[in-house]
Amino acid sequence: MQIEVNPKAQNTLTRIKHLIKEVAELINKFPKTTAAFKIAGQIMDSVTSIGANFVEAQSARSKKEFVSTMGVVLKETKETLFWLEIIQELKLTSEEENDKISIECKELAKIFASAIITSSKNLK
Numbered sequence: 844m845q846i847e848v849n850p851k852a853q854n855t856l857t858r859i860k861h862l863i864k865e866v867a868e869l870i871n872k873f874p875k876t877t878a879a880f881k882i883a884g885q886i887m888d889s890v891t892s893i894g895a896n897f898v899e900a901q902s903a904r905s906k907k908e909f910v911s912t913m914g915v916v917l918k919e920t921k922e923t924l925f926w927l928e929i930i931q932e933l934k935l936t937s938e939e940e941n942d943k944i945s946i947e948c949k950e951l952a953k954i955f956a957s958a959i960i961t962s963s964k965n966l967k
Contacts, residue, residue: 886926892919917955
């Protein structure tokens with residue numbers, strides 16, 4: 844089953860799903876420690892929230908609601924980047940694996956910020 848979204852948003856949704864899968868694979872490589880377990884839960888919460896809120900934004904009833912929900916998407920993307928920094932500083936995974944995911948996360952953040960800016964301009 845595939846979620847129905849606006850065709851312009853479909854590519855972004857596909858990228859978000861891929862990001863979620865990449866993070867899931869990353870945390871499965873963590874050492875089995877209490878700290879790693881807690882961080883794994885935090886980053887999975889934030890990265891899956893990106894997808895859930897992005898889908899919700901596509902069904903917004905107004906431009907204002909779209910901008911608000913996309914704001915949440917952007918915040919969750921930045922939180923995911925924060926956890927990726929912590930993961931790197933604690934050396935829970937390789938720098939190469941972490942960098943690949945961070946780059947995609949930053950690119951998605953730019954897409955979300957652009958959507959917010961464009962839609963906000965249309966509100967006035």
